[in-house]
Amino acid sequence: MSSTTTNPTGFSSAWIIFRTCVEERLVYRGDFALGTLMRFLPIITQIFLWTAVYTAAGGSINGYTRNDVIAYYLLTMLGRAFSSMPGLASGIAGQIRSGEIKKFLIQPIDLLHYLLLARVAHKLVYYAVAAGPFALVFWLCGDYFPPWPDGPTWVAFLLSLLMGFVLGFFLEATLGMIGFWFLEVSSLLFFYMLANFFFSGHMFPLEFLTNSVPPWFASLLWFQPLQFLAYFPSAVYLGKITGPELWQGLALQAAWVVFFYTTARVAMHRGYNRYSGFGG
Amino acid sequence: MKDSVWLYPKLLWTFARNSLIRDMTFRSNFLIEAFSSLVWMVMNLGFYLLVFLKIEESQAAGATADIAGWEKPEFLVFIATTMIVNSVMQAFFMPNAQELSELVRTGGLDFALLKPIDTQFLVSLRKSSWSSLSNFFVALLLIAYAVPHLPAPPSLASWLLYPLYLLCGVLIMYSIMISLAATSIWLGRNQTLYDFWFYITNFSRYPMEIYQGNVLGDGLRLGFTYVLPILVVINVPARVLAKPFTPEYAGLAIFALVATALALVGSRWVFQKALASYRSASS
Numbered sequence: 027m028s029s030t031t032t033n034p035t036g037f038s039s040a041w042i043i044f045r046t047c048v049e050e051r052l053v054y055r056g057d058f059a060l061g062t063l064m065r066f067l068p069i070i071t072q073i074f075l076w077t078a079v080y081t082a083a084g085g086s087i088n089g090y091t092r093n094d095v096i097a098y099y100l101l102t103m104l105g106r107a108f109s110s111m112p113g114l115a116s117g118i119a120g121q122i123r124s125g126e127i128k129k130f131l132i133q134p135i136d137l138l139h140y141l142l143l144a145r146v147a148h149k150l151v152y153y154a155v156a157a158g159p160f161a162l163v164f165w166l167c168g169d170y171f172p173p174w175p176d177g178p179t180w181v182a183f184l185l186s187l188l189m190g191f192v193l194g195f196f197l198e199a200t201l202g203m204i205g206f207w208f209l210e211v212s213s214l215l216f217f218y219m220l221a222n223f224f225f226s227g228h229m230f231p232l233e234f235l236t237n238s239v240p241p242w243f244a245s246l247l248w249f250q251p252l253q254f255l256a257y258f259p260s261a262v263y264l265g266k267i268t269g270p271e272l273w274q275g276l277a278l279q280a281a282w283v284v285f286f287y288t289t290a291r292v293a294m295h296r297g298y299n300r301y302s303g304f305g306g
Numbered sequence: 307m308k309d310s311v312w313l314y315p316k317l318l319w320t321f322a323r324n325s326l327i328r329d330m331t332f333r334s335n336f337l338i339e340a341f342s343s344l345v346w347m348v349m350n351l352g353f354y355l356l357v358f359l360k361i362e363e364s365q366a367a368g369a370t371a372d373i374a375g376w377e378k379p380e381f382l383v384f385i386a387t388t389m390i391v392n393s394v395m396q397a398f399f400m401p402n403a404q405e406l407s408e409l410v411r412t413g414g415l416d417f418a419l420l421k422p423i424d425t426q427f428l429v430s431l432r433k434s435s436w437s438s439l440s441n442f443f444v445a446l447l448l449i450a451y452a453v454p455h456l457p458a459p460p461s462l463a464s465w466l467l468y469p470l471y472l473l474c475g476v477l478i479m480y481s482i483m484i485s486l487a488a489t490s491i492w493l494g495r496n497q498t499l500y501d502f503w504f505y506i507t508n509f510s511r512y513p514m515e516i517y518q519g520n521v522l523g524d525g526l527r528l529g530f531t532y533v534l535p536i537l538v539v540i541n542v543p544a545r546v547l548a549k550p551f552t553p554e555y556a557g558l559a560i561f562a563l564v565a566t567a568l569a570l571v572g573s574r575w576v577f578q579k580a581l582a583s584y585r586s587a588s589s
Contacts, residue, residue, distance in 0.1 A: 065505075067505040070522070075512055078374040083360055229349070
């Protein structure tokens with residue numbers, strides 16, 4: 027390898043990591059496109075279920091019409107395409123357990139930096155392959171969507187999707203770092219998955235809960251970070267969050283990004299210090 | 307052989323016992339697994355309770371809320387039925403179906419073929435995951451809660467037919483699962499097909515009445531009843547217990563029996579066809 031003789035610059039090593047990960051990801055592209063399309067199958071049941079629910083409930087539930095709810099589910103899928111990080115936390119914990127993490131201790135590559143680049147590469151390939159299925163389904167379901175939102179809403183929507191990616195990454199990375207303290211984190215991750223499903227608003231729009239839960243729980247809902255992984259961008263696109271609430275929401279999201287960025291870094295360094303590797 | 311009648315029940319007992327011993331070796335893991343599948347179920351139940359609450363809020367006081375003709379207690383019976391069928395699938399068949407594709411890939415299926423018993427029996431029932439049965443017991447509690455609230459209390463015939471149709475539902479699901487798993491013999495590996503199983507059976511978890519109102523709805527309802535009978539799996543037993551008997555559903559109930567028989571025969575055929583084209587990967 028040439029990189030052993032000439033010390034790579036930060037950029038060129040980043041480029042090599044990125045390119046390798048793109049190539050790695052493209053190996054299974056057929057399986058991938060089919061899998062993405064199938065992921066939309068539950069939307070069909072959701073359409074029929076919510077049609078039945080709204081037949082009984084009438085016009086709107088907490089400001090959401092039937093079409094809003096269906097558009098909401100589709101948008102949460104888009105949000106999760108950005109924020110979900112399959113295998114990230116379990117991958118980190120696995121590397122800690124197997125001792126593979128050692129290579130990041132001796133090579134001049136930062137673990138989080140490497141994983142972030144790999145994730146960006148994987149996501150870009152994912153979007154390239156998934157754009158087709160997503161476009162098809164959104165086009166087929168076009169009637170459920172409200173008219174196109176205005177410019178500022180678009181900017182806020184895209185911004186929250188992008189921050190959702192970064193937030194999802196550092197949140198899951200932090201969870202993975204727990205592997206330095208507890209070697210087996212799979213049951214913890216399962217509970218995270220359950221919490222995520224609920225608190226990210228993947229099950230239903232979080233507004234549905236506002237009048238039905240104790241006030242402390244309602245305020246918890248509006249401050250917790252998981253809402254930004256699916257609920258927030260979708261509600262922004264549908265025009266449910268506007269004006270000062272919108273900018274406060276984005277600021278809160280940015281604050282959570284900074285928080286988890288810091289936590290992941292601190293946890294990694296603390297973890298490195300207490301890590302002891304055995305064997306070769 | 308004189309004891310051949312008892313051979314398979316005995317084997318089944320041994321398989322179940324071994325799995326239970328294995329589960330009990332890692333007791334805290336067992337408890338965590340049982341607890342997490344419970345949490346998952348409670349979340350699902352909470353979702354439907356919330357939906358019913360929202361419908362009740364929007365209706366005039368005194369009106370009964372329903373989703374596609376299923377009132378709340380009836381719907382709870384429906385959810386309980388889903389939980390029973392799913393927990394039985396997850397406890398007894400899912401671990402084996404997942405293992406089958408791994409056995410094919412590694413060549414471990416050779417050892418299963420060499421055993422002097424039916425291969426389909428062996429690969430379908432060898433492992434059980436007892437922790438998945440926690441939902442089964444929660445479902446029984448849910449039924450105990452919901453049945454006294456039903457608009458029409460179930461008759462004796464309903465109570466007798468309910469377990470029978472639960473069994474039919476499980477057998478139909480099993481047939482679909484083992485057929486999909488068998489395709490891994492042809493394909494070498496089929497991760498996507500398991501996703502496929504999950505997404506297809508997702509359609510079965512709702513009352514069939516919701517699939518109506520347009521061509522797609524009618525198509526889905528008819529297709530998933532008469533071609534791939536997954537709507538029969540939950541709907542028929544749930545209806546038997548939760549709703550009074552009508553001639554229209556008597557027809558569907560009889561069809562469910564036929565569908566179960568056909569599914570079992572069909573999956574047996576698929577499995578043996580697949581097995582015939584197995585090329586060992588080991589040597």
